[in-house]
Structure formats: C-alpha cells, structure tokens
Amino acid sequence: MSETTATAEVKPRSLFRQRNFLLLFTGQTASLFGTQITFVAVPLTAVLLLHATPLEAGVLGALDMVPFLLFGLFVGVWLDRRARRPVIIAADVVRAAALAWIPIAHFLGVLTIAQLYVVVFVVGTMTVFFEVALQSYTPGLLGRDQVGSANGKMQVSDSAAQVAGPGAAGLLVSTLGAPAAIVVDTATYLLSVVTVAGLPADKAPEPQPEAKTLSVRASIREGFAVITRNPLLRSITTAAVTINLFAAMQLAVFFLYLVHIGIGAAQVGLVLAVGSVGALLGAVFGDRLTGRFGVGPMMITALVMPVAGYLILAAVNGNSAADVAAVAASSFIVQFGIPIFNMNIVSYRQIVTPDELLGRVVATSRTCILGAFSIGSLLGGAFGAAAGLRTTLLVAAGGTLVAALVLVFSPVRSARRLYDPSDGGDAAELVHSTPGEDQE
Template identity: 50%
Template sequence: MGVTDKPASLFRNRAFALFWSSQSVSFLGTQITYVALPLTAVVVLSATPMEAGLLNALESLPFLLFGLFVGVLVDRRARRPILIMANLVRFAALAWIPLAYALGILTITQLLAVTFLVGVMTVFFEIAYMSYLPGFVGRDRLMEANGKLQASSSAAEVAGPGIAGGLISVISAPVVIAIDAVSYLVSALALVGMPADSAPQNDTDTEGKLSVLASLREGFAVVRHNTLLRWCTGAVFFLSLFFSSVMAVYFLFLIREAGIGSAAVGLIVAVGSGGGLVGALLSERLNTWLGTGPTLVAALALPGIGFLLLSAVDGGSLGAAVLAGVATFIGFFGIPVFDVTVISFRQSITPEHLQGRVNATVRSLSWGTLALGSLMGGALASALGLRETVVLSAAGLFVPSLFLLLSPVRAMRHLEQQPDEPAEPNPVGTR
C-alpha cells in the first residue's frame, strides 16, 4: 500500500465488525432501559426523589466498590470469557423485572437489587472490553475504532429513548425492559465468535507474583505520570459528580416539575441524545481543527450550558418540550468528544499487561463518582426541590472545563504532544 493510500475500512476486520454489531444491539437495548427503568420506578412503583437518586447511584456504585480489583483480575485473565459471562448475567438479571411485574410481585427493592447486580457486571464488561479492543484493531486505529463505537452508542441514544417512549405508551415500562435483556443475550452469543485471547503476558514475568496492592500501584503510576491523563482524570471527577446529580432528577424534573408526559420524555431524550451522536462523529475532526487542548476545554463547557437551559423548562407545552430537547442536545454533545479523545490516548500508551488496571483506575473514579453524584442529586432534590437541583448541578458542570483551562492541557495541539511541565520519573516505563 502506498503512503498516500487510505487504510481499509475497519469493518473489513471481521473481529471488529462482529464486536461492533454485538455492541450496537446491546447499546440499543441499554438506551431503552435507560428510559424504561426510571419510569418503572417513578410511574409504576411511585419512587421518591431519594429512591430515584439511589436507583441512579446503584448503576455506577459497583465501579467505586470493585473497579480497581476487577482491573487486576482483567490483567491476569483472558478478556473474552469475562465479556461473555458479564452479558449472560445481565440478561438473567434484567429478565427478572418483566417476569416479576407479570407475576405482580415487583417492588422497588427488587428494582434496586437488579440495578446493582447489572452494575457489577457492567464493571467487568467495561474494563475487559477496553482492554480487549486494542488486541484486534491495533493501537494505530484506536481513535477510529472508539469513534465508531461511540457513534453507534450515540445513535442508540437517539433511537432507543424514542422507541422506549413509543413502546411504553402501548405496553408497560417493566415489560419494555425485556428488550434490553434479550440484547445482552444476543451480544453474549456474538462474542462467542470473537477471537479467543489468553491472559496478558508481562515481559518481566513478575505479574503473577505481585500483590494486589502492588498491582494497583502500577495502574495508578501510568495515570499519575502522564500529564494529559492526570489532568483529565481530575476533570472527570467533577464532570461525573455534577452530571450524575442532574441526571438523577432528570426524569422526575421533566415529568413532575415541567409537566411533560412519559411518551414525550422518551422523544426528548432521543432528540437531545442526537448531540451525543454528532459529538462522536465530529470528535476526530474537532481534534484536528481546534487542537486537543481547546477541544477538551470547549467540550466540557457544553454540559453546563445545556443543563442551565434545561432548568428553564416549564409548563408541559410543545415549546417546553422543544427547549428540553435542545438543552439535552447541548448537554450531551461534548461528553463523547471528551471520551473518544482521552480513551483512545489512554489505550494507545498503556502496555498490554496494564490495560485492565489503567482503565479500571480511571473508570472507578469516573463511574464511582457517578454514584456519589446521584445520591447528592437525590438529597438536594429532597431538601431544595427539583428545579433548584438542576440549577446547582448545571453550575457545577462548568468546573471541569475551568479545571482544564487552568492546566497545561489547554495548550496541547495534538495527542502526541506532552504539555509543558517539569519531567517526572516514570517507574513503569510507559512514557
């Protein structure tokens, strides 16, 4: 192939095409549940604001509790069997909700328990898949691969809530969750056809001899000694905290405060989630046009703008629904831009035998903080009110952008550039 030839499409890579297809099915099911699960809690089971916040928290709390240790496990085991196991358990857990509803025994406690179990399996899946992906697409095509997966996820965010809203208007929300359960089963079966892998091998052959704490320190060291990862991980803390705070009351706010119906809520989320799709599709181009640092700063400013607009939604009218959709579009646009950029960089610089721990270090912080933010949102709504919680959370969402604006990252023009900071020793040799 000549130096100017365009590389072949990633979809000609059978492993990636199969993985992308299975994930696309799973993404769609997940987005249907994203609407159906809180509506089951709010409409069917009459959840309180604190219960809604707890439900949201239990989706991500397992990352805080188990993420780092799962990262160590993923670096000592083959990744594909972990992915298959996680999807099969998620299938069984979610299938219980429509079954229990049909039997007339569904309770908010069961809903919380299923949500927590699915969250635990998501920890295993997310960390294992991020560590498995570089092995079959190549590190030089990670930005493209992550962009395609993020675009597929964002497309599901557009289609899924609209589908969920339409289905919920015909059948009940708990029954709609069965679609997500089946999507996990389909994904598990597809993963059986993926390339088999083996446990990662460390060149020094000492990995199995390290204690769990020593293994964890190796993962932390990669993040600590890379300027982009260190500063972006700090920004992720504030992004996760305030984003999950507003999302904990998002559905309650639209239904109870703004007076918008359940079916319309699904359409609002679908329209708003188009922002995530556009952001995913433009992430690589924005990095080229604006430079990495300015792209990251701008991307993290958008959620605050979007959710401040959301706080003005009122009245249940068509205009209110349109404003809610536009606000959500803006709020969701920047997050995939940030994610695709930072995740691709993290995967590309991390040695194979450290992928699980490095991904777990960042994921545990970001997703674990989602749980804290959800509880914070539920508590604020109980004490102050739904609209006040949206306003305060939106104001907090400007913090991650300001955090990066004051950091050396703002001057980066491309990912390969190291921000201008004093050199630090790197004990794991990954610079």
C-alpha cells in the same frame, strides 16, 4: 515532506471493511439499544406491576451504579491477570440469564421487588466486568492506531440508542408489557455473546516480573500510579472527575428547575429530545472535528460547551416559547460536547496504557468518575435546598469551567493527534504539533 508526515498520511483500511470490528460493532450496537429498553422497562415493572414506593424505586436505581464503586478496582486487578474475551462472553451470558428471570417470574406469578433488586445488582456487577474487559480487549483486537476511530463509531451507536431506545422501549412496554419488553434486551446480550465468540481469542497479559508478587492492594495502587505519573492522563482524568462532579450537581436540580419556571411535561420531553439529537450529532461529527482541529482543542471545547449551556439555562425565567427554545438550545449545547470528550478520553487511555495495566487503569478511572458523579448528586440536592436551584446551576457552570481550565493549563492544550503510526506502536504521549500543521 518528512518521514513522519508521509507515514501519517497513509490511512488504514476502513473499520467497516474489517471483520473483527463489524462483529464487535454489531453485537455492541444491539446491546446498547437493548440496554435502553431495560432502562425504561425495569423501573416500569417495579412501579406498574409491583407498586414500588418512591424509596424502593430509588434503591432500584442506585443498585445499578453501586457495583462499580464496590468492585471496580478489584475487577481491574483481576482482569490484568487473565484473558479478556472469555470474561466479556461470561458477563453477557450472566446478564442475559438474570434479566430473563423477570419475565419468567412474572409469568409464574412470583415476581417481587426483592427479586428486581437482585437482578439489577447482578446485571450491574456483570457490567463492571464487561466494560473493563471490553475496553482492555479492544486495543489488542483492532490495533491502537484504530482505537480512536472505533470509539467514535461506537459513540454514535450509543448516542443513537439514547435517542431511539426510550421511544422503542415505551412502544414495547405499551404493546407487550414491561416484563416482556425485557426479553428484547436478553436477546441483544445473547447476540453480543455470538459476535464476541467469533472474535480472536486473546491471552492473559504478561505481567512485569515484579508485578507477579504484588498484593491486590499494591496492584490497585499501581493503577492509580499509572494515572498520576502520566501528565496527560492525569490532566484528562482530573478534568473528567471534575466535570462529572458538577454535571451531577446540575442534573440533580435540572427537572426541579424546569418545573419551578413553569415548563410542562410535554415541553420537558421536547427539551430532552433536542438534547439527545445534540448528543447524536456530537458523536457523528466528533471524529471529524477532532481530526480537523486537534484532540486537545476539541476536548477543551467539549468542556466549555456545558458551561455555556448551564449559563443559558440559569438565565431562563419563564415558560414562553422563547424560554422553552432557550432551554432546548441549552440541552443541545451541553449534550453535543459529551460524546466528543468521552471518545477521546477513552481512546487515549486505551492507547497509552500497557496491556498488563489496562484493566486497572480503566477500572480506576471509571471508579473515580462514578464516585464523583454520586457525590455530585448528593451535593446538588443539598446545595439546591440550601442556596436555591438557579445558584446551583451557576455553581455547576463554574465547576465545569474549572474542568476546562485543567486542560487549558496542561500539555493537552497543544495535543493534535491521539496516535502516530511512526511511533512504532509506542504511544506514550499524545502527538503534538503547531496549529498550522496538516492533520489529515
């Protein structure tokens, strides 16, 4: 047995037996559930209490994503020059305070749609700081060899929140009212503050000597350069941008298509519930499947699954029980692969990127991906109007296949593990091996 194989077989202590991960997991899991409640409660506040028009509701939804496109790249540069834990705490405090204003203003009788706009924009902006800082802080907190497993467990929490959160939100809104339900999310942000405050303090990354004199614009370019220079990171990011572009096209016409073929609201709810279960199972078994079959093969499989799902959806023509079952199966297949792809791309980005560049790389990737999603939504609507809903689904399937082929024709195809402890901490590339090599 080689030294590398012997070292790889030494398994680290379970994350759930490590204090730092337990604190992080507890706070972020609660926050994820709280976010799902607000996702439902804020729009209902606008519609039920403030009688928002469709345009006002659309603006409210857009304001959640706009901050990343406006500030993401600059936040990445800023965070690569500062300690990340204080930023995580500050972002949660501001988000809690901003959301708390909604029930307070409602109680005082002064709540307006303009105030909701401000709250959503502030929360979205703080989320930019929070997400970039958290992804940059985690590798140093847990160790790069634990990042993949940690992201897998957090993906389970995220998927579970998406399954249970909307239902819990509906119950809270119906019993307490939408503004009062938002108080629950405020409490989860404060819990996150307490748990993160109990984690070890970090220091500002030590920049490379030449980086100290770089302008903001040059620092942003350096973030792009890190992605383009690394063949694996470049391939994974290109695939992520591509699949988000075409997933947004599909989502833009999804509900219109279901109505077009005669599927009713209750059946749509069933389809969404089945898809959420698929996402949860993908998150639960994703880490195990990746360990069994390898990082590269599972990432490619995770991108091929939506292709099959979109094609099944496009083949449905009616609203019989068999048709509804086919649509539900399509939703399950599509959603099952998403957490597997997400946890691997996030983990790899965290593992290979030097600490002093991690903020910029995370922000650059997220900005490109969200930008692609925004463009895809517009393209989906325009293409659906011009060429038809079914044709748009077929185009989305073809584009998603292109994303999978990007990985097939890259070194990712043969990648087996995210991290090998025998590298001594230098995880500049994914670990490759022959298909028959034991990966346990």
